[in-house]
Amino acid sequence: MINLSTPREHVALITLQRPERRNALDLNGFRALADAWRSIAANTPEIRVAVVTGGSDFSSGADLGSFASDVAAALRGGEPPQQLWGDVHHALLRDIIMPVPVVAAIEGHCLGAGMELVGATDIRIAAASAGFALPEVRHGFMASGGSVARLPRQIGYAAAMQVLLTGARFGAERMREWGFVSEVVADGSALQRALEVAEQIAQNSPVAVAAVKHAVGEGLRGSLAEAFEIETRISDGLFVK
Template sequence: MGGTEHLSVERVGAALVLTLNRPEAKNALSLPMLVGLYDAWLAADEDDEIRSIVLTGAGGTFCAGMDLKALAGDGMAGEQYRDRLRADPDLHWKAMLRHHRPRKPVIAAVEGYCVAGGTEILQGTDIRVAGEGATFGLFEVRRGLFPIGGSTVRLARQIPRTHALEMLLTGRPYPAREAEGIGLIGHVVPDGTARDKALELAELINACGPLAVEAVKASVYETAGMTETDGLAAELARGWPVFDTADAKEGSRAFAEKRPPVYRRA
């Protein structure tokens, strides 16, 4: 399934593993990477056999952000993809999950540097695992830049405001344990095992009813900005139809029969 010279795509069971693959540049964002990511998000949602997505990086690094040399005028790799950006000027933002949310759960498996644009992409993922040597941070202000990938909006909604503002305004690095402590990531594992842990979580998700999983994810995000009253009403509207599905009946039947359920997205 797809992929580009800077993005590897692999199926592992019902999980789609996307690997940022530009290790010589610490997986700095490039046009081939962004185009590959956007196409992969769409392909994953269109394939009913895929139930979760794992996003990781090659060479012991997640992503060091935008290619600053390219921003300085040295040119960005993959000029052959430029027509894709012309056709869809928002493609790079969708690729970075700034205002595109896949239906399927996205698990980040972080090793090494996950900074600047890497930390911005991270905020678009649903579950986050990191090796103990990983480093996070939004370094833009140190370069006189603005973290325009969504961090000034999303970060304070995901972690306490005081921590969000410290990260945004100091531009300092955060080791994995500190990132876990402020709630930016959920698991810290030995270096080199983040992908394994992410796939372990993906396998748990993949064993669940896919219609239920996707409805739960959608409900969490769509109710986030609502009042409690409106959110509870929206939850009922989203959740009740799940009970009428064949998968819901199969889940109950399998439980009663003490066997694994066989879900068919129906």
């Protein structure tokens, strides 16, 4: 379901591969995705950038047909809840700052947990016909993979609440206008463009790139004043190396 490769020097590629379910993630899929992120983190600085994609569809989110029963079975089997949900949250990069930048290449459906994962990436390249939604409220849930915390900070309060409360689907251009998507490209070319951007990043100083990634990630966790302090501390550290 999850394929990890290195198609270009210093660039890792995670591909979600379950096309018959529009890359919906069951519990094993979440675990495999979490392991892929851990593998990338363990192989820096050889890996300098990661790209995540899903082919013709990015992901339709959690597999509602099996996910709840898989979780229940794992808990009945004695798995600690912290470990189980830790894997799910790690898969979605919830409250996790990856040591390398992550670029998302989005085609087709980007729903639920799929959109939550994209919300944790740094640069987002979307095909023109890609569709985004957090439909959890329609099923009696909330988007708890990080979107409730992150989305209002990323696209503003009113736009985020429209996405979170309606469960409606929005196109790539609207998401670009709101700042959720970096670029909109022709259908079928999102991965190519994402790899081009990844190569640009990989050619830069890995120390400087890692410093920017860390400073921005830490800064967004606190107040603006705290963000300025973190920016200064990490930036100053570059000059004494």
